[in-house]
Amino acid sequence: MFQNVVNIIIAWFEKKAFGVCTWLGLKLGMKSTTIRLYFIYLSFFTFGSPIILYFVLAFLLENKKFFFPQKAVRKRIWDL
DSSP states (O other): OHHHHHHHHHHHHHHHSOOHHHHHHHHHTSOHHHHHHHHHHHHHHTTTHHHHHHHHHHHHHHTHHHHSOOOOOOSSTTOO
């Protein structure tokens, strides 16, 4: 029973919690679990300052369409 609850919590964090580590993992070509561990270790060694970076990245990812608007991609030369 306890293991089932732990798996549900882990699945929720993997899918719903901001996605910062997953996004960084895709950009850097690393596992997201490795990046999560780095955030945790750095938070202990630097007294929590990477958490500020994490929340800034989470804010930017949630509002990406406002900060980084996508340019329209033309499929053919005749499309305007």
